[in-house]
Amino acid sequence: MEDFKRILKLQIIEALNLQGMQPEEIDDNGPLFGEGLGLDSIDSLEMIVLMERNYGIKIEDPREGRKIFESITTMAAYIQANRKK
Numbered sequence: 001m002e003d004f005k006r007i008l009k010l011q012i013i014e015a016l017n018l019q020g021m022q023p024e025e026i027d028d029n030g031p032l033f034g035e036g037l038g039l040d041s042i043d044s045l046e047m048i049v050l051m052e053r054n055y056g057i058k059i060e061d062p063r064e065g066r067k068i069f070e071s072i073t074t075m076a077a078y079i080q081a082n083r084k085k
Contacts (some may be wrong), residue, residue, distance in 0.1 A: 005076050016049045017044050028072045036071075044069060056084030 009023035016039070030067040033044070047069055051057045057079065059065045068078045 001076060001080075004071050004080065008072060008076050008079070011050055011054060013048065015046050026072060030071060032069050032071060032075075039069075047075075051079065055079050055082075057082050 005028055006023050011028045012018070012026070013023065026037060033039045034044050039047075043063060048065060050060050051059060059068065068075055
C-alpha cells in the first residue's frame with residue numbers, strides 16, 4: 001500500500017502541476033483540501049479526471065468525492081477497492 005500511495009502522490013503532483021513538490025511532502029493522512037495540501041474545487045475536477053483515466057473509476061456524486069479525497073490514505077483505499085483497470 002505504501003508504494004501505491006507514493007505512485008498516487010506522483011500522479012497528483014503531475015496532474016495538478018504542483019511544481020517543486022515531492023511525494024514526501026504530502027502527508028498520507030493530512031487533508032488534501034483547505035488547510036492541508038490546499039487544493040480547491042478546480043483541483044477536485046482534475047482529481048476526478050485522474051481517477052477515471054488511470055483507474056476506470058467514475059465519481060458522479062460530489063458528496064462521495066469529498067469522502068474519497070479526504071486524504072491520500074482514503075483515496076488509495078477507495079481506488080484499490082474499486083479500480084477497474
